[in-house]
Amino acid sequence: MKPIEIRLDLNSVKPLLDHIEPILDSLSDELVVPGNLPDDDDLLENFWEEGLLESQRGEMDTIKALFGESFRETGRAVMDIDQVDTVIKACSAIRLKLRETSLQDIPDSDLEQGQVELEDLDSDQRIGYGAYMLFASLQELAITQMEHGDLDDQDGAN
Amino acid sequence: MVASEVALPETRTDESTQLADLWNVVVLNDPVNLMSYVTMVFKKIFGMSQEDAEKHMMEVHELGRSVVWTGGREKAETYVYQLQEWHLNAILQKNEAD
Numbered sequence: 001m002k003p004i005e006i007r008l009d010l011n012s013v014k015p016l017l018d019h020i021e022p023i024l025d026s027l028s029d030e031l032v033v034p035g036n037l038p039d040d041d042d043l044l045e046n047f048w049e050e051g052l053l054e055s056q057r058g059e060m061d062t063i064k065a066l067f068g069e070s071f072r073e074t075g076r077a078v079m080d081i082d083q084v085d086t087v088i089k090a091c092s093a094i095r096l097k098l099r100e101t102s103l104q105d106i107p108d109s110d111l112e113q114g115q116v117e118l119e120d121l122d123s124d125q126r127i128g129y130g131a132y133m134l135f136a137s138l139q140e141l142a143i144t145q146m147e148h149g150d151l152d153d154q155d156g157a158n
Numbered sequence: 159m160v161a162s163e164v165a166l167p168e169t170r171t172d173e174s175t176q177l178a179d180l181w182n183v184v185v186l187n188d189p190v191n192l193m194s195y196v197t198m199v200f201k202k203i204f205g206m207s208q209e210d211a212e213k214h215m216m217e218v219h220e221l222g223r224s225v226v227w228t229g230g231r232e233k234a235e236t237y238v239y240q241l242q243e244w245h246l247n248a249i250l251q252k253n254e255a256d
Contacts, residue, residue, distance in 0.1 A: 032245060033246075033247055036242065036248070036249050037235070037238070051239070052239070052242055052243060055243050088195070088198075089243070089244055089245060092190070092191055092195060092244065092245040093245050095190050095191075096190050096191075099189070109189075112189045139195060143195065143198050146198075147198075
Protein backbone atom coordinates (compact mmCIF):
# COMPACT_ATOMS: atom_id res chain seq x y z
CA MET A 1 0.00 0.00 0.00
CA LYS A 2 1.29 3.41 -0.95
CA PRO A 3 1.57 6.27 1.55
CA ILE A 4 -1.56 8.43 1.68
CA GLU A 5 -1.04 12.02 0.63
CA ILE A 6 -3.37 14.64 2.05
CA ARG A 7 -3.68 18.14 0.62
CA LEU A 8 -5.92 20.64 2.37
CA ASP A 9 -6.70 24.33 2.07
CA LEU A 10 -4.67 25.90 4.88
CA ASN A 11 -6.98 28.89 5.29
CA SER A 12 -9.93 26.60 5.98
CA VAL A 13 -8.12 24.04 8.08
CA LYS A 14 -5.85 26.16 10.28
CA PRO A 15 -8.63 27.38 12.63
CA LEU A 16 -9.79 23.75 13.02
CA LEU A 17 -6.28 22.57 13.88
CA ASP A 18 -5.84 25.46 16.33
CA HIS A 19 -9.13 24.42 17.92
CA ILE A 20 -8.03 20.84 18.51
CA GLU A 21 -4.55 21.68 19.88
CA PRO A 22 -5.70 21.70 23.53
CA ILE A 23 -7.71 18.54 22.82
CA LEU A 24 -4.59 16.74 21.62
CA ASP A 25 -2.81 17.81 24.83
CA SER A 26 -5.65 16.68 27.08
CA LEU A 27 -5.89 13.34 25.27
CA SER A 28 -2.21 12.75 25.99
CA ASP A 29 -3.05 12.81 29.71
CA GLU A 30 -6.54 11.38 29.98
CA LEU A 31 -8.43 8.51 28.35
CA VAL A 32 -11.30 9.62 26.13
CA VAL A 33 -13.26 6.46 26.98
CA PRO A 34 -12.49 5.46 30.57
CA GLY A 35 -11.02 1.96 30.85
CA ASN A 36 -13.81 -0.31 31.99
CA LEU A 37 -12.66 -3.51 33.63
CA PRO A 38 -15.00 -5.30 36.04
CA ASP A 39 -12.27 -6.38 38.39
CA ASP A 40 -11.32 -5.56 41.97
CA ASP A 41 -7.65 -5.89 41.18
CA ASP A 42 -6.25 -2.34 41.42
CA LEU A 43 -2.89 -3.39 40.04
CA LEU A 44 -4.45 -4.90 36.90
CA GLU A 45 -6.71 -1.87 36.50
CA ASN A 46 -3.69 0.46 36.65
CA PHE A 47 -1.83 -1.60 34.03
CA TRP A 48 -4.97 -1.67 31.91
CA GLU A 49 -5.49 2.10 31.99
CA GLU A 50 -1.80 2.93 31.63
CA GLY A 51 -1.57 0.72 28.55
CA LEU A 52 -4.61 2.37 26.97
CA LEU A 53 -3.29 5.83 27.77
CA GLU A 54 0.11 5.03 26.32
CA SER A 55 -1.56 3.91 23.10
CA GLN A 56 -3.75 7.05 22.98
CA ARG A 57 -0.72 9.27 23.66
CA GLY A 58 1.02 7.72 20.65
CA GLU A 59 -2.03 8.53 18.52
CA MET A 60 -1.94 12.19 19.55
CA ASP A 61 1.81 12.41 18.85
CA THR A 62 1.16 11.03 15.36
CA ILE A 63 -1.53 13.63 14.64
CA LYS A 64 0.68 16.43 15.98
CA ALA A 65 3.48 15.29 13.66
CA LEU A 66 1.15 14.83 10.66
CA PHE A 67 -0.29 18.35 10.98
CA GLY A 68 2.90 19.94 12.30
CA GLU A 69 5.15 22.67 10.95
CA SER A 70 5.58 21.19 7.49
CA PHE A 71 1.83 20.84 6.95
CA ARG A 72 1.21 24.37 8.23
CA GLU A 73 3.62 25.70 5.59
CA THR A 74 2.54 23.60 2.62
CA GLY A 75 -0.95 22.23 3.35
CA ARG A 76 0.44 18.79 2.48
CA ALA A 77 0.78 15.80 4.80
CA VAL A 78 1.86 12.25 4.08
CA MET A 79 0.62 9.29 6.08
CA ASP A 80 2.89 6.25 5.98
CA ILE A 81 1.43 2.75 5.87
CA ASP A 82 2.50 1.97 9.41
CA GLN A 83 0.73 5.10 10.67
CA VAL A 84 -2.68 4.36 9.17
CA ASP A 85 -4.14 2.38 12.10
CA THR A 86 -2.86 4.96 14.56
CA VAL A 87 -4.37 7.85 12.58
CA ILE A 88 -7.71 6.04 12.25
CA LYS A 89 -7.82 5.51 16.03
CA ALA A 90 -6.74 9.09 16.71
CA CYS A 91 -9.59 10.45 14.58
CA SER A 92 -12.02 8.50 16.75
CA ALA A 93 -10.52 9.82 20.00
CA ILE A 94 -10.52 13.43 18.76
CA ARG A 95 -14.14 13.22 17.60
CA LEU A 96 -15.24 11.67 20.91
CA LYS A 97 -13.51 14.49 22.80
CA LEU A 98 -15.06 17.15 20.55
CA ARG A 99 -18.43 15.61 21.30
CA GLU A 100 -17.74 15.98 25.05
CA THR A 101 -16.57 19.58 24.74
CA SER A 102 -17.56 21.93 21.88
CA LEU A 103 -20.46 19.76 20.74
CA GLN A 104 -21.86 18.71 24.12
CA ASP A 105 -25.12 20.63 23.64
CA ILE A 106 -25.98 19.01 20.31
CA PRO A 107 -28.42 16.10 20.64
CA ASP A 108 -27.03 12.63 19.89
CA SER A 109 -29.65 12.03 17.21
CA ASP A 110 -28.67 15.20 15.28
CA LEU A 111 -25.00 14.23 15.37
CA GLU A 112 -25.67 10.63 14.42
CA GLN A 113 -27.89 11.57 11.49
CA GLY A 114 -25.72 14.51 10.41
CA GLN A 115 -28.66 16.88 10.84
CA VAL A 116 -26.74 19.72 12.42
CA GLU A 117 -27.80 23.17 11.20
CA LEU A 118 -24.72 25.38 11.07
CA GLU A 119 -26.74 28.57 11.51
CA ASP A 120 -27.97 27.28 14.87
CA LEU A 121 -24.43 26.93 16.21
CA ASP A 122 -22.30 29.55 17.96
CA SER A 123 -18.75 30.19 16.68
CA ASP A 124 -17.07 27.70 19.04
CA GLN A 125 -19.56 25.00 18.07
CA ARG A 126 -19.14 25.78 14.39
CA ILE A 127 -15.36 25.39 14.55
CA GLY A 128 -15.76 22.28 16.70
CA TYR A 129 -18.19 20.80 14.22
CA GLY A 130 -15.84 21.64 11.34
CA ALA A 131 -13.05 19.77 13.13
CA TYR A 132 -15.45 16.90 13.89
CA MET A 133 -16.25 16.58 10.16
CA LEU A 134 -12.61 17.01 9.11
CA PHE A 135 -11.53 14.06 11.24
CA ALA A 136 -14.49 11.98 10.03
CA SER A 137 -13.36 12.59 6.46
CA LEU A 138 -9.75 11.81 7.30
CA GLN A 139 -10.82 8.60 9.03
CA GLU A 140 -13.02 7.51 6.11
CA LEU A 141 -10.24 8.28 3.65
CA ALA A 142 -7.75 6.21 5.66
CA ILE A 143 -10.19 3.28 6.02
CA THR A 144 -10.99 3.29 2.30
CA GLN A 145 -7.35 3.51 1.31
CA MET A 146 -6.43 0.75 3.74
CA GLU A 147 -9.13 -1.59 2.44
CA HIS A 148 -8.34 -0.82 -1.21
CA GLY A 149 -4.65 -1.04 -0.42
CA ASP A 150 -5.20 -4.56 0.92
CA LEU A 151 -6.99 -5.44 -2.32
CA ASP A 152 -4.18 -3.94 -4.39
CA ASP A 153 -1.65 -6.00 -2.43
CA GLN A 154 -3.69 -9.16 -3.08
CA ASP A 155 -3.95 -8.32 -6.79
CA GLY A 156 -0.22 -7.78 -6.91
CA ALA A 157 0.43 -11.17 -5.34
CA ASN A 158 -1.72 -13.04 -7.86
CA MET B 159 16.56 -37.54 58.27
CA VAL B 160 13.95 -38.00 60.93
CA ALA B 161 10.65 -39.49 59.98
CA SER B 162 7.78 -37.24 60.88
CA GLU B 163 5.08 -38.59 63.05
CA VAL B 164 2.75 -35.67 62.35
CA ALA B 165 -0.47 -36.85 60.77
CA LEU B 166 -0.96 -35.68 57.19
CA PRO B 167 -4.02 -33.49 56.59
CA GLU B 168 -6.96 -35.32 55.18
CA THR B 169 -7.40 -34.70 51.47
CA ARG B 170 -10.33 -35.20 49.15
CA THR B 171 -10.49 -35.23 45.40
CA ASP B 172 -13.48 -33.65 43.69
CA GLU B 173 -14.05 -35.88 40.72
CA SER B 174 -16.77 -33.76 39.15
CA THR B 175 -15.71 -31.56 36.26
CA GLN B 176 -16.67 -27.90 36.50
CA LEU B 177 -16.74 -25.88 33.29
CA ALA B 178 -15.13 -22.46 33.43
CA ASP B 179 -17.51 -19.49 33.44
CA LEU B 180 -18.35 -17.94 30.10
CA TRP B 181 -18.06 -14.21 29.55
CA ASN B 182 -19.64 -11.95 26.94
CA VAL B 183 -17.76 -9.16 25.23
CA VAL B 184 -20.41 -6.48 24.71
CA VAL B 185 -20.05 -3.37 22.56
CA LEU B 186 -22.32 -0.43 23.44
CA ASN B 187 -23.53 2.25 21.06
CA ASP B 188 -22.07 5.72 20.90
CA PRO B 189 -23.28 8.56 18.69
CA VAL B 190 -19.81 9.42 17.40
CA ASN B 191 -18.01 6.49 15.83
CA LEU B 192 -18.76 5.96 12.16
CA MET B 193 -20.45 2.76 10.96
CA SER B 194 -17.57 2.07 8.59
CA TYR B 195 -15.15 2.46 11.49
CA VAL B 196 -16.99 0.08 13.82
CA THR B 197 -17.28 -2.50 11.03
CA MET B 198 -13.56 -2.22 10.30
CA VAL B 199 -12.66 -2.64 13.99
CA PHE B 200 -14.76 -5.83 14.28
CA LYS B 201 -13.08 -7.25 11.19
CA LYS B 202 -9.62 -6.38 12.50
CA ILE B 203 -10.04 -7.66 16.05
CA PHE B 204 -12.24 -10.71 15.58
CA GLY B 205 -11.40 -11.54 11.97
CA MET B 206 -15.11 -11.30 11.14
CA SER B 207 -16.34 -11.35 7.55
CA GLN B 208 -17.70 -8.08 6.18
CA GLU B 209 -21.24 -9.48 6.52
CA ASP B 210 -20.84 -10.54 10.18
CA ALA B 211 -19.08 -7.31 11.11
CA GLU B 212 -21.88 -5.26 9.56
CA LYS B 213 -24.50 -7.39 11.32
CA HIS B 214 -22.94 -6.70 14.73
CA MET B 215 -22.39 -3.04 13.87
CA MET B 216 -26.10 -2.68 12.98
CA GLU B 217 -27.06 -4.41 16.25
CA VAL B 218 -24.98 -1.88 18.17
CA HIS B 219 -26.51 0.97 16.17
CA GLU B 220 -30.14 -0.15 16.38
CA LEU B 221 -30.34 -2.04 19.68
CA GLY B 222 -27.67 -0.10 21.56
CA ARG B 223 -25.49 -3.17 22.19
CA SER B 224 -24.18 -6.33 20.62
CA VAL B 225 -22.52 -9.40 22.09
CA VAL B 226 -19.55 -9.75 19.78
CA TRP B 227 -17.79 -12.67 21.43
CA THR B 228 -18.40 -15.23 24.18
CA GLY B 229 -15.81 -17.42 25.86
CA GLY B 230 -13.22 -17.68 28.62
CA ARG B 231 -12.49 -14.71 30.84
CA GLU B 232 -8.86 -14.20 29.90
CA LYS B 233 -9.47 -14.02 26.18
CA ALA B 234 -12.60 -11.90 26.72
CA GLU B 235 -10.49 -9.40 28.70
CA THR B 236 -8.01 -9.23 25.83
CA TYR B 237 -10.81 -8.46 23.38
CA VAL B 238 -12.32 -5.79 25.64
CA TYR B 239 -8.89 -4.19 25.96
CA GLN B 240 -8.41 -4.20 22.19
CA LEU B 241 -11.86 -2.70 21.59
CA GLN B 242 -11.18 0.02 24.18
CA GLU B 243 -7.85 0.68 22.46
CA TRP B 244 -9.93 1.48 19.37
CA HIS B 245 -12.10 3.78 21.54
CA LEU B 246 -15.20 1.63 21.39
CA ASN B 247 -17.37 1.37 24.48
CA ALA B 248 -16.80 -2.27 25.33
CA ILE B 249 -17.63 -4.13 28.52
CA LEU B 250 -17.27 -7.61 29.93
CA GLN B 251 -20.36 -9.38 31.24
CA LYS B 252 -20.78 -12.82 32.71
CA ASN B 253 -22.86 -15.01 30.43
CA GLU B 254 -26.00 -15.60 32.49
CA ALA B 255 -27.07 -18.50 30.27
CA ASP B 256 -23.91 -20.24 31.47
